[in-house]
Amino acid sequence: MFKSTYLLKSFGELSVDPEIALTNNKPTFLEFYAEWCEVCKEMAPQVSAFKDEYEKDINFVFLNVDNQKWGNYIQxxxxxxxxxxxxxxxxxxxxxxxxxxxxxxxIRESINNLKKEEKPYEEIINDEFSKMKENKNNEVSPRSHG
Structure with missing residues (x-):
């Protein structure tokens, strides 16, 4: 699990800026995550592998929900x-x-369809997810990555 936590903490640094990603004429994979999210930690190695495999053709954007900077995207x-x-x-x-x-x-099938400009799955919701925690102080911590 240490590797997963480390990967998750590095997502903010590996991210393409969302404003650039959504306007640079490349498809975009945008993930909302948090360092405390167990499911995010579980999926981090696979998401990182997808990024390594597809980043030439697809933007990868990672937004930490604990960073108020991304509040407008969260809403x-x-x-x-x-x-x-x-x-x-x-x-x-x-x-x-x-x-x-x-x-x-x-996910791989959806990314491949996105790359080929075919419509992937519309909406898939799994009941295994983390509820967002409310940031009552709207503070950005040193660990909230951008």
Missing amino acids: KFAVNGIPQVNLFDKKGNLISTFIGKQDEIK
Whole structure:
């Protein structure tokens, strides 16, 4: 689990800026996550492997829900449980949403369809996810990665 936690903590640094990602004419994989989220930790190695495999053709954006900097995105995409993955076509249109723990095969198929400009799964919600914690002070901590 240490490797998963380390990977998750590095997501903010590996992320493409969302404003750039949604306007640079490449499809986008956007994940909302938190360091305390157990399902996020479980999925981190696979998500990291997808990033390594597909980042040439697809933007990978990782937004930590504990960082108030991303509050507008959290509201815009109605993030209520994490991990939440939104897939966007190259024009920045939201085409698919995954909430909770996802099967590697479904995600891979959706990413491949996104790359080929075919419509992936619309919405897949798994009941295995973490409820978002409310940040009552709206503070950004040193560990909230950007």
